[in-house]
Amino acid sequence: MTIVLECAGVEAGYSKGRPCVRGFDLSLTEGEVLCLLGPNGAGKTTLLMTLAGLLPGLGGSVSIAGARVAHGRARAASRAGLVLVPDDRALFNGLTVKENLELARCRSGPTVTEIIEYFPRLGERTKVAAGMLSGGEQQMLAIGRALMQKPKILLIDELSMGLAPVIVESLLPVIRRVADDRGTAVILVEQHVRLALEIGDTAIILAHGRDVLRGSAADLAADPGRIERAYLGAVDAEARS
Incomplete structure (x- = not known):
């Protein structure tokens, strides 16, 4: 390995x-x-x-x-x-789920659709501001945003x-x-x-x-x-x- x-x-x-x-x-x-x-x-x-x-x-x-x-x-x-998901999640609370994900994507990184395959709940919340999500949804978004950076x-x-x-x-x-x-x-x-x-x-x-x-x-x-x-x-x- x-x-x-x-x-x-x-x-x-x-x-x-x-x-x-x-x-x-x-x-x-x-x-x-x-x-x-x-x-x-x-x-x-x-x-x-x-x-x-x-x-x-x-x-x-x-x-x-x-x-x-x-x-x-x-x-x-x-x-x-190397990408860190901090314990406070560090989301952009005023931006939507989709905007948080798109903002983090690198050139060869996964698409928003690919991230949502890991976290289907986010697919139902793409237009919701990050600050309005539940704690679990915010953690999904924080991890998803990190994965956008490949x-x-x-x-x-x-x-x-x-x-x-x-x-x-x-x-x-x-x-x-x-x-x-x-x-x-x-x-x-x-x-x-x-x-x-x-x-x-x-x-x-x-x-x-x-x-x-x-x-x-x-x-x-x-x-x-x-x-x-x-x-x-x-x-x-x-x-x-």
Whole structure:
């Protein structure tokens, strides 16, 4: 499988010398769904914002499709194929669903019709302003807008923020389908651990800014006690070896 994202020793945070995330390594392949899990304050959002270039990295390196991307260069990361769906969704609330999608489309990206195939509900709401949508519909639009940019790597921060579990259960399989259909690699930050692991290939748990557990999603789902210990910050030496 082709590696699309490589991280080596990434340090992430908000002030020099005080990283929130320390020594993060990763190789992510085409079509892989990685569940990035951990308690609140573990550094998950900080890490995603750093990978997307929205925060200046404090150390280490990030490469997209084999090309190193300088820290703090959001435009360069986007051009290289990395797109972030932030936890606040960042929609243009005064624009319609269709306008939000069309505004994001790159030259070779999917059409609005192709995006609506993933999210049929949006097809019924194309003329509705984004600010008038339900929370679930806004999340569909945020993900759809990101897909219009034809990302190699899709980062989704807190997909379930403010959503009922039944909505999350309907959205997560779409992420799996996107990865399978388009070869898009996905890093998914999600608090619904069981639901995330059901559609993921691999998982990493952060605690106190460190990678304390990683492995296949299926293996971790089968051992919830191990996950609980990792959430408490107990380093699993075997998993990190």
